Amino acid sequence: MTKAGRAPRSPDVDRLRSTLRSYMEENGLRSTEQRRVIIETFLRARRHITIDDLLALVKEEDPRIGYATVYRTLKMLTAASVANERRFSDGYTRYELADEDEAHHDHLICLDCGRIMEFEEPQIEKLQNRIAARLGFQVQYHKHELYCVCTNAECPHRKDRESE
Amino acid sequence: MTKAGRAPRSPDVDRLRSTLRSYMEENGLRSTEQRRVIIETFLRARRHITIDDLLALVKEEDPRIGYATVYRTLKMLTAASVANERRFSDGYTRYELADEDEAHHDHLICLDCGRIMEFEEPQIEKLQNRIAARLGFQVQYHKHELYCVCTNAECPHRKDRESE
């Protein structure tokens, strides 16, 4: 439950910044005004943001920044292991900070309102590793998504459900 | 384990045919030569086939059948709950027969050779339902995919792994 809903400001941000700094240095990448704005906005943004949504936020700060720069910056963050790409079933690629337990959390997607929540369940991790081992495999990464409807009648997000 | 690898010819095919027949009747849909070829080919094909691959098989039988017809026929099968669409991380939409336990199996994808295997683990089902309930949700459907590498050195499919 602790991770449900909006993730708290991650304490990892500092670590991520320094990871990124190293990555950029090692690869001779430059720190530009656009990248700074995009990265700061991304660090502040909600998790699982799409390029379009991030671009909109970025444009509030500097309207001249274009889609391609946001796109390329997110790719850079991904390459630096500071961000992770996620593809849910809505056709968009979404990005999230690659914080510490990134490898261990999964997602619950609300079919009513599109909210995306996170959960962790070590027991499921164990079971899936066991299954893979039994079949002769080792899990490199996984995807576990629960597409749900809200059971709380008072949920303010609940909507468009008269059709049942 | 019993479901690993190629699924056995499902005994559900008869049931699916009749489901489809009803669906088409109820909706005033017609049985055409193209649809018959596409459907028979699909029923015979391996699971998780892409439109392109199915089209190739279909063209062996009748080269004049086009992509759009295969596309629309698979959409029809999906609407009739005879097939299910699956999107893995390779950019293609894949289709599988919606057999009995379709709702309960998940997938293991081999990163070495792209093979897709199935597994079932009722305990994971239970755990995920419990998690959703705790957060105030009910699972409608889910996606659980394990992206793995093969641990069997003799695996004939194993390849392109010298780079580690």
Place this chain on the structure above:
DNA sequence: CTAAGTGCAAAAAGTTTGCATTCCG
């Protein structure tokens, strides 16, 4: 007959890239 289905080619929708220009280091 006529509404449904087909095949083609064009439109969408998202992602990726080429290139002239700008700018960091």
Place this chain on the structure above:
DNA sequence: CGGAATGCAAACTTTTTGCACTTAG
């Protein structure tokens, strides 16, 4: 300065659709 980064627009990739023609019922 020189190579890296940017912004635009064009190219791609895969899915979806419009339309004139064909055909099942």
